Amino acid sequence: MLTLRLIFNLYTMKNLIYFPFLMLLFLGCKEDQKTSNSEQNVNLEATRNNDTTSKKINEFAIVIHGGAGTILKKNMSAEDEAAYKAKLEEAIKVGHEILKNGGTSLDAVEKTINVLENSPLFNAGKGAVFTHEGANEHDASIMDGETLNAGASAGTKTVKNPINLARAVMENSPHVMLSGEGAEQFAKEQGLELVDPSYFYTEKRFQSLQKVKAAEDSKTAIDKSAFYDPTIKDSKFGTVGCVALDKNGNLAGGTSTGGMTNKRWGRIGDAPIIGAGTYANNATCAVSSTGWGEYFIRAMVAYDISALMEYKGMSLQEAAKEVIQKKVPALGGDGGIIAVDKDGHMVMEFNTAGMYRASMDASGNLTIGIYKD
Ligand code: ASP
Numbered sequence: 001m002l003t004l005r006l007i008f009n010l011y012t013m014k015n016l017i018y019f020p021f022l023m024l025l026f027l028g029c030k031e032d033q034k035t036s037n038s039e040q041n042v043n044l045e046a047t048r049n050n051d052t053t054s055k056k057i058n059e060f061a062i063v064i065h066g067g068a069g070t071i072l073k074k075n076m077s078a079e080d081e082a083a084y085k086a087k088l089e090e091a092i093k094v095g096h097e098i099l100k101n102g103g104t105s106l107d108a109v110e111k112t113i114n115v116l117e118n119s120p121l122f123n124a125g126k127g128a129v130f131t132h133e134g135a136n137e138h139d140a141s142i143m144d145g146e147t148l149n150a151g152a153s154a155g156t157k158t159v160k161n162p163i164n165l166a167r168a169v170m171e172n173s174p175h176v177m178l179s180g181e182g183a184e185q186f187a188k189e190q191g192l193e194l195v196d197p198s199y200f201y202t203e204k205r206f207q208s209l210q211k212v213k214a215a216e217d218s219k220t221a222i223d224k225s226a227f228y229d230p231t232i233k234d235s236k237f238g239t240v241g242c243v244a245l246d247k248n249g250n251l252a253g254g255t256s257t258g259g260m261t262n263k264r265w266g267r268i269g270d271a272p273i274i275g276a277g278t279y280a281n282n283a284t285c286a287v288s289s290t291g292w293g294e295y296f297i298r299a300m301v302a303y304d305i306s307a308l309m310e311y312k313g314m315s316l317q318e319a320a321k322e323v324i325q326k327k328v329p330a331l332g333g334d335g336g337i338i339a340v341d342k343d344g345h346m347v348m349e350f351n352t353a354g355m356y357r358a359s360m361d362a363s364g365n366l367t368i369g370i371y372k373d
Contacts, residue, residue, distance in 0.1 A: 058344025060099040063359040067238035068336035071354030088358040091115035105244035105252035113163040116240035123238025128258025130209040136200035138162040139272040145251030145280035152177040152272035160193040212262045241288025253286035269293025275303035284309040291335010316341040320349040
């Protein structure tokens with residue numbers, strides 16, 4: 001306004017000689033205004049972020065998954081369904097109890113995952129799928145949202161509970177990820193429980209490998225990778241994961257898996273990749289992924305959800321939808337995630353027919369799901 005009045009006054013004084021300078025001054029002011037508008041936008045964004053941060057709906061919370069994939073009711077017996085639900089309930093209650101008693105989210109994540117790893121039902125620990133060569137190779141990771149510290153292990157064959165190894169890597173080594181024989185050596189030095197590889201043999205998983213191999217053999221040389229054929233790759237993925245918020249406001253996430261049936265050449269999936277399979281940050285959320293690992297790595301799924309919250313001010317639900325329903329399918333991948341944010345909102349998002357999952361809030365409300373609806 002001041003600029004306009006000045007122009008007017010000077011005009012009436014017939015000081016036309018100043019006209020070009022005045023125009024420059026006027027345009028300069030417009031530019032300033034533009035800058036301050038965009039500053040305002042940034043501030044609004046920040047306020048929005050702060051707004052979504054201030055409403056705690058759960059003092060503590062826990063969510064778990066037992067894998068996403070082509071899990072259809074018509075293929076599941078009533079006994080199998082009951083067995084999965086019972087194990088999910090048993091596992092989540094272990095973590096919930098820890099959180100209720102003031103324990104850390106890291107302990108809740110680790111101990112909950114141990115229950116799932118010790119069950120033959122899930123593709124992690126005891127129930128791990130078989131590699132092309134008929135072995136079981138485990139990947140796992142864990143992340144502490146308070147410190148952004150993280151640990152992971154890949155391709156181990158004798159560590160009974162890979163999530164414990166991931167935590168030991170995080171807490172007792174200067175590294176983030178160890179693999180293969182070195183990781184096993186470290187596990188031994190840490191006094192973790194080691195088992196003979198035959199411990200991981202389950203008939204069901206072995207038969208899955210035979211089926212996938214037979215399908216692969218029947219394909220042409222050009223189209224040989226059964227691994228990439230969605231119709232014959234394992235009918236479900238089965239990885240396990242847990243995310244938790246504790247009473248101190250600390251988030252943690254962890255994931256453990258045997259990977260994908262018929263994997264070879266030392267293939268490593270998303271589960272041990274921090275940012276893809278697991279991510280936790282007290283400023284945003286904790287996420288654990290399950291699905292077709294190659295796509296989850298390329299989409300950096302777990303970190304992307306956190307980043308959408310941090311930089312775009314999205315809610316956890318909006319961010320999870322964006323990544324799981326849009327970004328991952330756009331690449332050709334499928335799967336899902338579980339997540340909890342710093343205010344205790346819990347999300348279980350997947351684009352497959354089903355995902356074994358459960359959540360429990362601070363009041364002890366338990367939900368268990370397998371199929372889409
Ligand atoms: N994401 C895992 C992997 O690709 C598989 C799974 O989720 O079951 O190794």
